[in-house]
Amino acid sequence: MSSPLVVFEGVRRTFEQGRVVALDGIDLHIEAGEFVAVTGPSGSGKSTLLNLMGAMDLASSGTVTIAEQRLTDRRSMETVRRDQIGFVFQMHNLVPVLTAAENIALPMLPRRLPAAERRARCLSLLEQVGLRERADSNVRGLSGGERQRVAIARAMIHEPPLLLADEPTGNLDSKTGTAVMELIHAMRRRSGSALVLVTHNEELCAGCDRWLHLVDGRLSNR
Amino acid sequence: MLSYVWRNLLTRKIRTALSVLGVSASVAGIVALISIAYGMRSSIDAYMEGGGASLIVYSGHVADLIFSSVKQEELDAIAAWDDVEDVSRSHFFMVKPPAPLDGGESDLAMLFCFGRYRGERMLEQFATRLTEGGLFRNKNEIIASVSIADALGWKLNDEVEVFPGQAFKVVGLYESPSNWEQLGVMMDADVLGEKLGRRDNYNIAFIYCKTADGARSADEISAATAAAIQEKYPHLKAIKPGEFTSSFKEQLAIMDEFIAMITVIALVVGVLGVLNTMMMSVHERTREIGMLRALGWSRGWVIKLILLEGVVLCAIGGAFGLLFGYLGSELLIAAYPQAHLVAVYLPSTFVKGGIVAFAVGLLAALYPAYAASNLRPVVALRYE
C-alpha cells in the first residue's frame, strides 16, 4: 500500500508568541481519494488546520507531510501547493478584473502551458461546472453560486490530489449550497482527489469517509 | 499574464493615467532637452561645415571662440604651402540688433556679424546662397539673411545702422542652412576687425586644401596639413570643421552635465510617482495576492506580475513621452522664434528616452513587487 497523502504528527500551531494555541497536538492520516469532513465551533482551529494541509502555513512544532514531501520551508511549500493542492474558499476570491476563463487559468500560468491548451482546459472545466457559455464574461456579472462554481473549476484545473474547501457554501443559500457541494463531489470523483471539507453544516458531511471534530485545537471523537 | 496586467491597469484608469502622464513628462523633458542640445551643436557644426573648408584653425587654449586669435603672418605662411589652395579669414561678433526700420520692435535677441574678405573662397562661394542682389564690394556694404531683413524691415539697397551711427547699404540677401548665419549679416572683415580692435589677427580661419592628387586622398592631404599646422604653431588647433563641437568639449561639457542632472531629476520624480501607484495597487490587492499564492504561484511569479505591471505602465508612459518630447520641442521652438532654436531628433535620443522609461518602471516596481511577494499567504487571505 502506498503511503498516505497527508500525515500530521504532533502538530501544534500557536500564534502571538505561543499565547494563542490554535492547534494542539494533531495526529492524522488522510489517504488518497478520501472524503474527510472537519467540524467544530468557531475558533477551534479548523481554518488553521486547513492552511497547514494546504502548505500555506508552517506548524510551530510537529511535522506535516503531503505526498511524501515534508513541509519545512518556503520552497517545499510552494512546490506542494503548486502540484498537490486545490483550494476553495468561503469567499470565492476570484480576480474581479478577469473573465471566468481567465480566472480558471490563473493556477496554470506558472505551469507554462501553451495558451491554446490552457484555454481548452479552461473551457472543458467550465463545461463541467455548467458555465461554458459564460467563459468570457467578467466574473463581476456572475451570481454567488456561479462564482463559487468558477472557483471550484479553478481549484480543480490541475487535478490536484488534495482538494481543500473552507466553508465553500458558507455564503450561499441552502439550495445553491447543495448544488455546489454536489459539483465538488462530482469533480473530485472524476479526478480521484481527496477532499477535506471544513463546514458548520453537518448535512454536508453525509457520506464522508471520516469525520474530524475539533474542539479547542484538539481532535475529539464523534 | 499580459492581459491580467493590462486589465489591472485599466481598472484603475485615473491612477494609471496619472502615472502614465508622470512618466511621459519625465521622458518628454529628457527627449526635448537632448534634441534641442543636439540642435545647438548641429547648428554650430553646420556653420563650420557650411563653407566646405577642409580645416578650421583657431586658438586651442581659449574657452570661447570670441577670444581666439590666429595671426596674419601665420596664415600667410600656411597659405604659401603647396597643399593649401585658399585661406579664408573670419571675424565673428554679436551685437544688439538695431531698431527695425519700420519703427516697431523686433523680438530678435541678437545679431551675428561675420567679417569676410572678397576674393577669399569662404565668401565667394557664399554667392550661391544669395536670393537677391550680390556680394558686398566695399566697406560700407553688407549682405543680410532674409530672416534678419524680415525681422528688421530691411529691403535691398536700404541704408541700415548695424552699429550705432555707422550705416551700411544692404546689397544682398541670403538664406543659409546654418542657424548662425541665418541670424546674421556679413561685412568686410576689416570693418568688423576695427570694431573689435583686432589688427592682423582673426577668430578663425577656414583652410581649403588641395583635393586628391595622384598619391594621396583629400582626407590624407588635409590631415597632413592639420598636423603640420599644429606642429609649426602649437597654440593653434586645426581640425575638420565637422569635429568642432566634439573637440570644443570644455564649453559643451557643461551642457552635458546639465542634461545628466535633469535626467536624474526626471528619473527620480518618475520613480516616486510610479512607486506610489504601485504600492497602492499592491496594498489594495492583498487578498488577491494571497489567493494567487494559494493557487500555487511562487513568490517569483508574484514579483513577475508586479514588475510587469510597472514596466507596462512605463512603456505606455514612455511611448507618450517620446511623442510629447517631439511635440514639446517643436512647440518650444515655435514659441520662441527669436531664440532660433533647432531640434535634432536622433534615433539614439528616443532610445535613451525609452531606456529611461523602462528604468523608471523597473525601479519603481521593484519595492512593491518585493513587498507583494513577502506577504504571507495566510495573512493576506485573512486581510479584509
Ligand SMILES: Nc1ncnc2c1ncn2[C@@H]1O[C@H](COP(=O)(O)OP(=O)(O)OP(=O)(O)O)[C@@H](O)[C@H]1O
Ligand atoms: N494569524 C493569526 N494570528 C493570531 N491568532 C490567530 C491567527 N490565525 C488564527 N488565530 C487564532 O487561532 C484560533 C483558531 O483560528 P481558526 O481561524 O483556525 O478558527 P476556525 O475554526 O477556522 O474558526 P471559524 O469557524 O470562525 O472560521 C483562533 O483563536 C484565532 O483567533
Ligand SMILES: [Mg+2]
Ligand atoms: Mg475558519
